[in-house]
Ligand SMILES: NC(=O)C1=CN([C@@H]2O[C@H](COP(=O)(O)OP(=O)(O)OC[C@H]3O[C@@H](n4cnc5c(N)ncnc54)[C@H](O)[C@@H]3O)[C@@H](O)[C@H]2O)C=CC1
């Protein structure tokens with residue numbers, strides 16, 4: 001199979017972890033006789049530095065001409081004083097919008113050999129297998145107006161949480177479709193006791209559920225959801241929620257696996273190409289030290305093989321290699337525990353390649 005992959009390393013550890021995923025994809029290509037080519041493009045702070053904007057037109061073009069997109073992460077303290085509309089994070093929001101990536105799938109699975117790395121008790125996390133479906137192109141990260149203003153002589157500020165019914169419908173329908181292939185339960189997380197947007201969200205979820213009689217729909221308020229996620233995560237199968245709630249809850253969910261550095265994601269659209277990225281950010285506190293965990297990005301590459309290219313066997317081979325490396329005791333600093341072997345980003349990548 002011949003596939004062209006757009007690669008957007010971004011900033012900070014984004015560059016380091018993406019390199020790991022590329023090497024693993026090349027190793028899979030060699031072993032299974034696929035030709036993966038890589039087209040590099042800029043995004044985020046590094047794009048701002050070289051072009052003055054966080055998402056150059058050229059990057060959008062390269063992505064649209066590719067079969068899938070692999071992204072690292074954007075941002076860093078260097079850009080704190082850049083005007084908000086030019087900040088690295090805007091580049092990420094803009095590429096999601098440009099590619100119409102309306103649903104972000106963030107699976108949280110239990111890694112038996114990492115049970116010691118989670119601050120949560122083993123009996124709470126053992127067997128966790130949930131999928132967060134986060135709305136990705138609407139809500140408060142995109143709504144207008146978003147500005148500072150003066151009101152009655154005082155400094156004021158406005159952000160806007162805006163959704164159109166069809167934006168809510170398509171992501172909730174996607175969650176039900178995914179639940180059909182899993183444990184047949186959808187938990188819709190909202191704040192319907194306060195927000196009008198959540199009241200419509202809940203209404204739409206009930207309507208769509210009528211098309212899926214075999215699937216159980218449950219509603220949960222987001223504050224309770226945040227608590228249930230660490231108290232009893234095994235109750236969840238598919239969780240569907242709006243953009244900001246999903247952003248926050250999925251970082252929380254990563255604690256169930258042992259580290260933020262373990263959670264991959266796939267962002268899907270109606271037309272493709274899809275985009276794959278770890279859920280973490282550019283981690284300025286550890287960037288440039290070759291200590292970041294590359295596994296979330298390597299597992300995102302596995303999601304790419306499966307979801308975009310239909311290469312189930314190859315994707316499973318990567319997942320199996322990751323598990324065997326963890327079972328063998330290799331750990332980056334974020335998942336390190338007593339008696340294990342601490343390795344760097346590049347060494348972890350090498351171990352995964354060997355295990356393949
Ligand atoms: N998708 C993206 O590009 C995202 C970008 N950001 C941006 O990243 C920058 C830093 O944000 P933070 O709030 O610090 O979030 P972060 O996700 O970058 O880091 C949070 C903590 O987790 C650790 N961590 C994250 N990924 C890791 C990995 N692979 N291996 C080991 N440890 C890891 C970091 O060292 C840090 O202590 C900001 O500019 C933020 O806007 C934040 C989240 C997502």
Ligand SMILES: CC(C)CC(=O)C(=O)O
Nearest residue numbers: 089090092093141247279
């Ligand atoms: C720019 C942010 C919305 C990125 C983020 O935190 C995420 O997508 O998880």
Ligand SMILES: [Mg+2]
Nearest residue numbers: 247248251279
């Ligand atoms: Mg986030």
